[in-house]
Amino acid sequence: MAKLDVSVAGVKMRNPLVLAAGVRSNYADLLIRAANEGAGAVTSKSCSIEPRPGHPNPTAMIHGQVVMNAIGLSNPGVKEESEQIKKAIKESGVPVIASVFGKNADEFVQAAKLMETAKPAMIELNISCPNVSREGRMFSADPAATEEIVRAVKKAVKLPVSAKLSPNVTDIAEIAVAAKKGGADAITAINCLSGMWIDAYARKPYLANKIGGLSGPGIKPVALRCIYQIRQAVDLPIIGGGGIASGTDAAEMLMAGATAISIGSAVCYRKNAFAEINAELVEFMEKQGYSKVSDIKLE
Amino acid sequence: MLPIKMKVLKAECENEKVTRLVLEAKLDCQPGQFVMVWVPGVDEKPISIAENKPTLEICVANAGPVSEKVSKLKAGDDIYIRGPLGHGFEQKGKKWLMVGGGYGFGPLRFLARVGKDSGKSAEAILGARTKSLLMKKATCDTCFLTNDGSEGKAGTSVDELEARLSAKGAKYDMVFSCGPERMMEAVAKACQKHGVPSQLLVERYMKCGFGVCGHCAMGKWLACIDGPAIYGEEALKNPEFGKAHQDRCGCKKPL
Numbered sequence: 001m002a003k004l005d006v007s008v009a010g011v012k013m014r015n016p017l018v019l020a021a022g023v024r025s026n027y028a029d030l031l032i033r034a035a036n037e038g039a040g041a042v043t044s045k046s047c048s049i050e051p052r053p054g055h056p057n058p059t060a061m062i063h064g065q066v067v068m069n070a071i072g073l074s075n076p077g078v079k080e081e082s083e084q085i086k087k088a089i090k091e092s093g094v095p096v097i098a099s100v101f102g103k104n105a106d107e108f109v110q111a112a113k114l115m116e117t118a119k120p121a122m123i124e125l126n127i128s129c130p131n132v133s134r135e136g137r138m139f140s141a142d143p144a145a146t147e148e149i150v151r152a153v154k155k156a157v158k159l160p161v162s163a164k165l166s167p168n169v170t171d172i173a174e175i176a177v178a179a180k181k182g183g184a185d186a187i188t189a190i191n192c193l194s195g196m197w198i199d200a201y202a203r204k205p206y207l208a209n210k211i212g213g214l215s216g217p218g219i220k221p222v223a224l225r226c227i228y229q230i231r232q233a234v235d236l237p238i239i240g241g242g243g244i245a246s247g248t249d250a251a252e253m254l255m256a257g258a259t260a261i262s263i264g265s266a267v268c269y270r271k272n273a274f275a276e277i278n279a280e281l282v283e284f285m286e287k288q289g290y291s292k293v294s295d296i297k298l299e
Numbered sequence: 300m301l302p303i304k305m306k307v308l309k310a311e312c313e314n315e316k317v318t319r320l321v322l323e324a325k326l327d328c329q330p331g332q333f334v335m336v337w338v339p340g341v342d343e344k345p346i347s348i349a350e351n352k353p354t355l356e357i358c359v360a361n362a363g364p365v366s367e368k369v370s371k372l373k374a375g376d377d378i379y380i381r382g383p384l385g386h387g388f389e390q391k392g393k394k395w396l397m398v399g400g401g402y403g404f405g406p407l408r409f410l411a412r413v414g415k416d417s418g419k420s421a422e423a424i425l426g427a428r429t430k431s432l433l434m435k436k437a438t439c440d441t442c443f444l445t446n447d448g449s450e451g452k453a454g455t456s457v458d459e460l461e462a463r464l465s466a467k468g469a470k471y472d473m474v475f476s477c478g479p480e481r482m483m484e485a486v487a488k489a490c491q492k493h494g495v496p497s498q499l500l501v502e503r504y505m506k507c508g509f510g511v512c513g514h515c516a517m518g519k520w521l522a523c524i525d526g527p528a529i530y531g532e533e534a535l536k537n538p539e540f541g542k543a544h545q546d547r548c549g550c551k552k553p554l
Contacts, residue, residue, distance in 0.1 A: 024513035024521070026549045029539075033519040045513070051548040057343035058335070060507035061381070063301055071512055076550040201304040202339040202379060268511050 002285035003292045004278060006040070008237045008260050009160040009185035011095045011121045013040035015278050016250070016293050018239055020264035021046050021099035021124060021164070022071065028087035035092035038274030040260065042092060043188075044085055046099040046126040049111050051077035056208040061197060065218035065243075067265040068197050070209035073101065073129055078111045082118035095121035099164070101129065105152040112153045112161075123159050125149060128166035128191035130213045140166045140191075143178035150182030162186035162239060165230070168194045172226045173233035180234045188239040188262065190226045193219055216265040219243040224256045231257025245269050247280020254296040300509070302337050302379040305355070307372050313358065315431040317402050318370040322355040322378065330410035331387025331500055331528040335508045337379035338368045345505045347477070347527075348383065349405030350412070355380070358405035358434070384508045388498050388528045390414065392472025396463065397423035397439070398456050398486050400478025404434040406500055407477050412438040424463075426456030426478075457485045464493040471495050474531075480554055484541035487531030497531030504545050514549060 004015035019025055019034040019042040031042040054074025061068050075081060078100065088096050098120035100111035112123050127139035127149055139145040140163070150163050163179035165172055167190040176187050192213025197206040205211075223242025230238055240258025244250055245266035253261050266273040281293075290296050309321040326334070328348050336357065337343040342365040350356035361370045372378060388410055395414050397407040404425050411421035415438070423441040427433045430449035442459055443451030452459065456478070463469050476486040477500040490497035503515035503522040510524035518537045520526065534540040543551050 023511055024516075026513045026545075027516055027551075029519045030513045030516055030521075036519075045549075051550055053547040054506075057506060058337055060509070060512060061301065062507075062509050062511070067511055069507065069511065071506060071514075074506075074514070074548055076545075076548050080550055199302060199339070199379070201377075202302075202337075204339040206302070206337075208342070265511060268509055 002282050002290060004040070004282065006260050006293050008239060009122065009162070011041065011160065013095060013260060015040035016254070016260040017274050017277060018097070018260050018262045019043055020241055020262040021126065023264040023267060026075070028084040028091070031088035031096060032092045034274065035094045037272055038278050039094060039263070041095040041097060041121070042088065043097040043099050043124055043262070044081060044088070045075055046073055046101045046129065047075040047078050047081040047111065047115075048073065048101055049078055049107055049114070051075065051080070058207055061206060062216070062268055066214055066216040067268060068195060068207065068212045068214055069192070070207045070212035072209060078114045082115055085115070085118040085120055089119060097122045097124050097162070099124040099126050101126040105149045108149050109152050109156045112157050116157045116159055120159065122162055122186070123153065123157060124162045124164055124188055125153060126164050126191070128164050130166065130168055130192050130194040130211070138166060138168070140164070140175050141169050143174050146175050147178040147182040150179050150184045154183035160185035162188045164188040164191055166191045167222055167226050167242070173229045176230040176234045176236070180236055184236060186237045186239060187230055187234065189230060190223050190242045193222060215243065217243045217245045217269065220249060224252055227253060227256040227258050245273070245277070247277055247282075247284045250277055250281045251284050251296055254293060255298045300381055302335070302381040304377055305380055307374055307376045307378060308354065309374055310372050313434050313436060316360045316362075317358050317434055318361070319349065319356060319358050319436070320369070320372060320378070322357070322380070324354055325351055326355050326380075326383050328383035329387035330406055330413050332383040332385050333527060334380045334382030334384065336365065336369060337381065338365050339379065341365055341368050345384070345508060347406040347500065348409060350409045352412070358402065360402035381508065385523055385527050388475055390417070390419070392496075393419055394470065394472045395419055395421045396460070396471045396474045397421065398460050398474060398476040398478070399423065399425040400456055400482040401427055401432060402434065403477035403479070403500070407475055408436065408438045410475055415439060424456045424459045426454070426459070455482075457482060457489060460486060461489050464489060464495060473498065476500070480541050484535070487535050490531050491535065498528050499531055499534055500527045501529055501534065501540070502527065504547060514545060516545070
């Protein structure tokens with residue numbers, strides 16, 4: 001029997017599928033739901049020090065093989081969300097990764113420290129949201145800013161820290177190297193591709209924010225390329241995702257260099273994404289003669 | 300699923316708050332499902348489908364920036380519709396009772412008409428605070444009530460439901476309800492007490508409408524894809540039903 005368990009920066013997971021931040025991850029009950037559906041770990045929706053309403057609607061659309069969103073990091077603030085995370089840790093039975101963000105290194109540190117009191121398994125730094133550029137920089141576009149934020153948070157908390165990177169950069173490997181220099185224990189990638197949808201009849205961008213993040217099965221080739229480049233550049237564990245929606249997709253992501261796999265938009269494409277993708281991955285491994293996940297590599 | 304541009308064929312004030320819009324095309328939809336109504340440059344909002352014959356109809360209660368704009372639309376104006384979304388009512392049983400409150404009557408009217416077309420018997424109860432908030436268009440035998448007695452019977456729709464469920468001989472196979480959540484909670488409890496199954500249409504602050512953002516959760520249940528229709532028995536077991544919902548940030552608030 002092929003074994004699915006993996007370990008990411010010391011965090012042991014029963015299988016490699018991690019619920020991605022921002023996808024049905026706003027409340028404890030939804031994190032528990034994903035765990036019940038078979039996730040190996042879950043990531044909470046990115047939260048800031050203060051509550052944020054996010055952008056007005058329309059905030060999302062699904063069409064063919066892509067999902068677009070510009071939710072705008074709506075969240076109830078770290079105080080309320082850390083209570084949700086405590087409940088999720090208690091009741092989900094899987095590691096809970098807490099995602100935080102801020103407008104500068106100091107806000108990241110404050111949010112991470114407050115979140116640490118809830119005792120999640122790992123802190124994920126969302127330095128790559130493509131949809132809030134007007135309020136602050138997309139830090140992961142800049143190696144120096146990436147290194148600064150990771151270093152500041154690492155100094156402030158004892159938990160393992162993963163930096164979530166954006167594909168919307170010239171050289172993602174350079175950013176991964178900077179995250180490692182700052183002390184990151186892991187890399188999560190990729191955040192959404194920056195995109196836009198225009199309604200030709202309305203003659204207007206569809207999303208209220210005009211620009212949004214593209215995800216879904218259609219972006220998988222971009223994600224595989226990014227994970228491959230990160231893997232060539234650093235030896236950190238990678239939670240790799242972007243358009244993964246089947247067992248063979250997952251195997252491809254592992255071959256590109258991921259240690260675990262994040263699952264996001266797939267929940268809209270598969271009725272029971274976690275259970276189905278896990279089952280397909282096991283079937284793939286058994287047919288192809290892999291006994292453990294870490295054996296799945298490029299030739 | 301992209302938004303579809305539709306012309307408004309008819310815009311009609313149903314009462315002080317509610318505007319009924321008849322749109323130019325049909326959708327492949329079921330009663331209880333909803334559409335996201337986009338007013339470019341303003342906002343987008345989930346609204347229950349209120350009829351689909353001969354074409355799509357929605358009833359919009361004037362309660363915010365989108366609905367205000369929508370309620371001012373006239374025949375010939377354009378509107379953008381994304382849907383149908385969610386899962387609607389399960390059309391089980393033969394003898395149906397609709398229990399509506401306030402502006403929640405649109406989808407029940409649609410359901411009663413669809414039911415009668417397929418040979419079901421349908422009756423309705425509709426309650427509102429006062430005369431000017433009643434939706435008076437009906438598609439089946441409807442008992443109207445107002446809390447202040449200004450029109451129809453004086454009382455609430457739950458009072459009337461209780462009376463009917465307790466009456467001898469009245470045997471309903473299914474009760475369908477849409478309205479304020481505390482009212483639907485009372486409907487579900489009354490139905491449970493009398494051993495009649497119920498289905499309710501639950502509303503939550505909605506963003507994506509297709510199950511990716513998670514904002515519209517009621518406990519582990521998502522209004523947009525698991526609902527908005529839910530069995531009363533299941534709703535009563537949900538720790539947030541009738542108790543908590545989320546604001547735009549996602550902060551939990553008491554209902």
